[in-house]
Amino acid sequence: MSKSNRSWFSPIVIIAIVVVAGVFAFGALFDIDLPFGTETKDHSPPVIVNQIRDLAEFRAAEADMEVIVDRERDVKWVPAFLAGERVQYVAVGTVDATVDFSSLDDGAVVVADDGASATIIVPAPTIGAPVIDFDQGGVMNRDRGVLDRLGGVFVDNPTAEAALIAEAEDKMLAAAADSDLLERAEENTTATLTDLAMALGVEDVRVVFEQPRTP
Numbered sequence: 001m002s003k004s005n006r007s008w009f010s011p012i013v014i015i016a017i018v019v020v021a022g023v024f025a026f027g028a029l030f031d032i033d034l035p036f037g038t039e040t041k042d043h044s045p046p047v048i049v050n051q052i053r054d055l056a057e058f059r060a061a062e063a064d065m066e067v068i069v070d071r072e073r074d075v076k077w078v079p080a081f082l083a084g085e086r087v088q089y090v091a092v093g094t095v096d097a098t099v100d101f102s103s104l105d106d107g108a109v110v111v112a113d114d115g116a117s118a119t120i121i122v123p124a125p126t127i128g129a130p131v132i133d134f135d136q137g138g139v140m141n142r143d144r145g146v147l148d149r150l151g152g153v154f155v156d157n158p159t160a161e162a163a164l165i166a167e168a169e170d171k172m173l174a175a176a177a178d179s180d181l182l183e184r185a186e187e188n189t190t191a192t193l194t195d196l197a198m199a200l201g202v203e204d205v206r207v208v209f210e211q212p213r214t215p
Helices: 005-029 146-154 162-178 181-199
Strands: 057-073 083-100 109-111 117-123 138-144 204-210
Touching: 057 162, 057 181, 083 117, 083 162, 083 181, 117 181, 162 181, 181 204
Parallel strands: 117 204
Antiparallel strands: 057 083, 083 138, 109 117
């Protein structure tokens, strides 16, 4: 390409870009459909279903939990405004009590000869792992000394809250164990199984919870 052609090419390209940009701006301003409309394409691969499992757990009761973890770290012989940290973390979540029906066999239901009464033997309910709702909780307050604040500028620790979350989960489990969650689970399981048996014509239903075997 000659020098004269290059000298004409640059202004033409600049003018074309300005015109196209003006057209897009005009269309966006007055909400006009333009032939240069954008199109979004999804190139994601299809979802792969690795495994489907049958669930045989009855969620008998659920406890809503809110825990505040207040942890303070002091540096010996150093004033708190220079070094140290105090953080308050709020965790919101749920803890379920479930009954596992997967191990039940034919002997789990004992029906009387006349069919009027039955005894149902099921495992005792157990407390599951807490489920934290991270959208509802988080760090409520964090006070750090000057040196810790300066160090935080240069060090990025994305797992800094992992210990706080673990402590919150432990507190939730302890609170669930001290509550009436398991008793409520037994009551709800008894009511559900009794209603099912009575719907089949059984008049007298007795539900027995088998305590877990100690290793």
